[in-house]
Amino acid sequence: MLRDIDLKLPRKGWGELLVSETAPIAGAAWTDSGQRRDRRQLKQGAKGEVRPVPSPPPLTALLQQHIEQYGVADDGRLFRSIDGGDVAESTLARVWDKARKAALTPEEYRSPLARRPYDLRHACVSTWLAGGVISAQVALWAGHSVAVLHEVYAKVLAGLEEESLGKIARILGLPLDDEDDLGRE
Known part of the structure; x- marks a missing residue:
């Protein structure tokens, strides 16, 4: 889950992603909350700990463009469904597959390379x-x-x-x- 408050994005150049929690997709039986997404602190991290990660200039520009074009959800999330909720797992899978087909050679696509986000x-x-x-x-x-x-x-x-x-x-x-x-x- 990436939110606008988790970003330090200058107009150009290097930016920074401030990572503080994760929200992996799992079967509801495998989460503490009983939901398919269970938001929690990062592995090996204390609750509320923030890990800065560099954002190279091309990614910084892409994120800036995304925010300008689509805005953010009410809670600040950058990526959301049409109704403002979490992006469906099936949508993520479909988009990821399409991106792999576009970016990889047919041989690479058939391989395990970048099989999952x-x-x-x-x-x-x-x-x-x-x-x-x-x-x-x-x-x-x-x-x-x-x-x-x-x-x-x-x-x-x-x-x-x-x-x-x-x-x-x-x-x-x-x-x-x-x-x-x-x-x-």
Whole structure:
């Protein structure tokens, strides 16, 4: 659930999402409230705790455009049904499927890639790690401990050995002309 009060969106540039609760869809028998959506604090977070998460400029602009075009619900939610309630699970599934078809190749679409919207969380954290953001910062934004972050996302870091060696070489002031300069044959 994203509300306008949970956003720090400048007109352009980086914004910030202030995440404080979750409202996952589950069977009513699996929730404390008996409803399909059970709003609660974030995993590993105290009630009322707020986790700031960066919003890159393209997302910031997209959210600004959405708010300008559609406004927000009475309670500040950005995404709502025609009658102002929660977006139906079937609608979310249909829109997500349509987005996957538009964004992925036919082979990717048939694969498990981005099968669920929740998979975007993993893609985001993986992108931050692969981009070289320090683990402690990624863990803070994702709401993980560094240990859990590395346990869950360690596979993302595989294949970055050459880049990592280059970073070490740069900090040591070593030349970077070819692989031999990195001490590899």
